[in-house]
Amino acid sequence: MISVEEARKFIDEHHASWGSERVSLGESLGRVLAEEVRADRDFPPFDRVTMDGVAIGYEAYVSGRREFEVSGVQYAGEAAKNISGDDQCLEVMTGAVLGSSCDMVIRYEDVVFHDQDGRRFATISDEQGFRWKNVHRQGSDQKEGEVLLAPGQVIHAGVLAILATVGRMETYVQKFPKVAIVSTGDELVDVAQIPKAYQIRKSNVVMMESVLTMKGVSCSMFHLLDDYEILTKELSHILKSHDVLLLSGGVSKGKADFLPQVLEELGVEKQFHTVAQRPGKPFWFGIHQKKPVFAFPGNPISTMMCFQVYFMPWLSKQLHTYSDTSVAVLTEDVVFKPDLGYFVQVSLQSHQGRLYAMPQAGNGSGDLVNLAKSTGFLYLPAGQEVYKKNKEYLVYSFSPL
Numbered sequence: 468m469i470s471v472e473e474a475r476k477f478i479d480e481h482h483a484s485w486g487s488e489r490v491s492l493g494e495s496l497g498r499v500l501a502e503e504v505r506a507d508r509d510f511p512p513f514d515r516v517t518m519d520g521v522a523i524g525y526e527a528y529v530s531g532r533r534e535f536e537v538s539g540v541q542y543a544g545e546a547a548k549n550i551s552g553d554d555q556c557l558e559v560m561t562g563a564v565l566g567s568s569c570d571m572v573i574r575y576e577d578v579v580f581h582d583q584d585g586r587r588f589a590t591i592s593d594e595q596g597f598r599w600k601n602v603h604r605q606g607s608d609q610k611e612g613e614v615l616l617a618p619g620q621v622i623h624a625g626v627l628a629i630l631a632t633v634g635r636m637e638t639y640v641q642k643f644p645k646v647a648i649v650s651t652g653d654e655l656v657d658v659a660q661i662p663k664a665y666q667i668r669k670s671n672v673v674m675m676e677s678v679l680t681m682k683g684v685s686c687s688m689f690h691l692l693d694d695y696e697i698l699t700k701e702l703s704h705i706l707k708s709h710d711v712l713l714l715s716g717g718v719s720k721g722k723a724d725f726l727p728q729v730l731e732e733l734g735v736e737k738q739f740h741t742v743a744q745r746p747g748k749p750f751w752f753g754i755h756q757k758k759p760v761f762a763f764p765g766n767p768i769s770t771m772m773c774f775q776v777y778f779m780p781w782l783s784k785q786l787h788t789y790s791d792t793s794v795a796v797l798t799e800d801v802v803f804k805p806d807l808g809y810f811v812q813v814s815l816q817s818h819q820g821r822l823y824a825m826p827q828a829g830n831g832s833g834d835l836v837n838l839a840k841s842t843g844f845l846y847l848p849a850g851q852e853v854y855k856k857n858k859e860y861l862v863y864s865f866s867p868l
């Protein structure tokens with residue numbers, strides 16, 4: 468039996484990447500860029516007015532002129548207009564092009580207008596003028612051809628806006644793995660079925676499928692009976708056609724727990740079987756031709772914990788979307804005597820920037836309904852019997868929000 472930390476290390480040392488694929492802009496949010504994206508033009512692409520007001524020539528301003536005749540209005544979305552003398556100005560709107568005859572914008576708040584003989588004049592009161600005031604100069608952010616985004620960049624909302632502004636209808640992103648989720652067990656029936664007295668619905672695999680689907684990872688679902696021959700035959704096919712296998716059930720010591728033996732027979736190299744932890748002690752992990760096989764213990768809380776604590780962080784690391792684990796403050800003493808790492812279910816609440824974890828122990832790893840009270844697992848490392856309140860521990864939240 469190995470420790471939680473050793474198990475994490477075995478898993479995290481296994482690196483995988485699955486190539487790249489082209490997706491539409493709308494599908495790219497949350498994905499990881501697999502190409503360089505360059506500026507298709509200068510940013511901004513023209514001298515851009517940043518305040519509604521009047522545009523004048525700076526030379527006229529320094530020579531002391533404060534009154535200008537309005538020669539026209541320049542709206543955003545129009546080609547550049549110009550003044551024909553330094554006694555003129557243009558009314559200009561934010562986002563408009565600044566014509567080459569002007570190099571300074573005075574905002575409306577510092578301008579007074581008056582009309583005379585059908586002509587319109589602007590008198591400016593801005594005494595802190597400088598050249599290019601209220602102008603976002605062409606190319607001052609980025610020059611055409613410069614690299615704006617590098618491979619490995621996570622496409623968050625801001626990055627998506629950059630892709631949009633450079634006109635990328637499609638982008639290369641890192642491919643997700645082809646994940647197979649396999650439930651094993653003669654007692655299991657589909658969610659839509661009415662179970663007989665001795666049957667239960669297969670909640671574990673549906674839970675994993677939903678979490679992965681929400682991340683954009685599509686999964687193939689399989690159900691296999693507790694039969695050595697069937698398991699061997701079917702898993703051999705599933706292994707060939709998928710990049711990652713997630714199995715639930717059949718890994719403990721029962722007479723129908725065939726998976727460890729079947730997997731080894733199929734050439735999956737066992738990395739470990741059993742981890743010094745509760746729940747999830749019989750967790751089995753192996754590698755077949757660089758493809759990881761996670762065989763989670765079937766009890767619902769065990770599958771849930773191993774999936775959230777081991778698999779999801781591993782997947783995020785491969786996809787470069789991993790954000791470091793957070794910590795939470797334990798709100799009451801927890802007594803746990805076995806010499807095992809204890810992943811206690813907790814409800815989490817944040818208060819003044821700190822996260823607090825209220826233990827919701829429940830009735831063990833078969834007590835699925837207790838999950839309604841919790842939003843994560845708090846990791847209490849082995850080697851202690853009493854875990855004191857007010858201490859911080861690593862927390863694995865499974866809240867989707």
Ligand SMILES: Nc1nc2c(c(=O)[nH]1)N[C@H]1C(S)=C(S)[C@@H](COP(=O)(O)OP(=O)(O)OC[C@H]3O[C@@H](n4cnc5c(N)ncnc54)[C@H](O)[C@@H]3O)O[C@H]1N2
Binds near residue numbers: 651667668832
């Ligand atoms: N003699 C021993 N017995 C057991 C040990 C042990 O160390 N010695 N470990 C216990 C622990 S801890 C766990 S956890 C379970 C692990 O069991 P398996 O991985 O072999 O899983 P199964 O026997 O197939 O099922 C266990 C339990 O989980 C339910 N299950 C399975 N799949 C699903 C699913 N997709 N959705 C919902 N529930 C599922 C299944 O019906 C069983 O009730 O072994 C202990 N025994």
Ligand code: MOO
Binds near residue numbers: 744764766833
């Ligand atoms: O490890 Mo089992 O998960 O305690 O029921």
Ligand SMILES: [Mg+2]
Binds near residue numbers: 716718721723724
């Ligand atoms: Mg079993």
